[in-house]
Amino acid sequence: QAQNIVLSVNGIEVIYNHVILVLKGVSLQLPEKGIVALLGGNGAGKTTTLRAISNLLKGERGEVTKGSIELRGEQIQNLSPADLVKRGVVQVMEGRHCFAHLTIEENLMTGSYTRSDKGEIAANLEKVYNYFPRLKTRRTSQAAYTSGGEQQMCAIGRAIMSNPNIVLLDEPSMGLAPQIVEEVFNIVKDLNAKEGTTFLLAEQNTNMALKYADYGYIMESGRIVMDGPAADLASNEDVKEFYLGVG
Ligand code: ATP
Numbered sequence: 001q002a003q004n005i006v007l008s009v010n011g012i013e014v015i016y017n018h019v020i021l022v023l024k025g026v027s028l029q030l031p032e033k034g035i036v037a038l039l040g041g042n043g044a045g046k047t048t049t050l051r052a053i054s055n056l057l058k059g060e061r062g063e064v065t066k067g068s069i070e071l072r073g074e075q076i077q078n079l080s081p082a083d084l085v086k087r088g089v090v091q092v093m094e095g096r097h098c099f100a101h102l103t104i105e106e107n108l109m110t111g112s113y114t115r116s117d118k119g120e121i122a123a124n125l126e127k128v129y130n131y132f133p134r135l136k137t138r139r140t141s142q143a144a145y146t147s148g149g150e151q152q153m154c155a156i157g158r159a160i161m162s163n164p165n166i167v168l169l170d171e172p173s174m175g176l177a178p179q180i181v182e183e184v185f186n187i188v189k190d191l192n193a194k195e196g197t198t199f200l201l202a203e204q205n206t207n208m209a210l211k212y213a214d215y216g217y218i219m220e221s222g223r224i225v226m227d228g229p230a231a232d233l234a235s236n237e238d239v240k241e242f243y244l245g246v247g
Helices: 046-053 081-086 104-110 118-131 133-137 148-160 178-195 206-212 230-235 237-242
Strands: 005-016 020-031 035-039 062-071 089-092 166-170 198-203 215-220 223-229
Touching (some): 020 046, 020 062, 020 198, 020 215, 020 223, 035 046, 035 178, 035 206, 046 089, 046 166, 089 148, 118 133, 148 178, 198 206, 215 230, 230 237
Parallel strands (some): 035 198, 166 198
């Protein structure tokens, strides 16, 4: 195999509330330094897949009942979300989740909770401002008074504050104007190219996601129904008919 797989999801099943089977055997792989898109409509199971990886299912009364998840060959299902952050895996949740009453800079600083070296934290903050110049401009603004795009950038920037290797991004395009979506995705591409950060990008915006990803998986009703290089998916007739132009 030419590419080094950093994260591997192997046939996982997820059940909510002990009875609702939502993921019915999902497998996917993240190559080192890849941008992988996880596509599909509302309720297909994208968020659940990300939550399974970052071990955020418990709070939702969900559990992985079959299969395994491996980070560089190590099983990670029993690690806490904080342990995963320490191992370089961080999730940016859908809906931005900035702390509304904190400033942009305070929000970013909350992303460094697993670190203690002040110099390192300051360097990380500068790095985030480098990638997101808009956040630097808005550093003292209360998050509640910034735009949707700035809040999305803030959520991603906060994740970057932990120096991750793998970022799980849940619908970063949601509710944003196309230009802003492009701005956000360009920054993702930039982080990928310069920092070597691996991204798993859950998106309903198939069109846009396939422009930036190198590989894609399409989900439907808790299963992966198709996968392939992004360019192949973007030119596939079935994908065009069912998914492009959606979102
Ligand atoms: P969206 O884009 O709307 O987030 P998605 O592809 O991310 O969609 P999921 O959020 O993973 O899909 O939802 C998959 C299925 O699981 C849906 O049928 C949803 O209703 C169900 N589901 C999600 N969260 C829970 C929960 N906490 N308890 C019970 N069912 C849930």
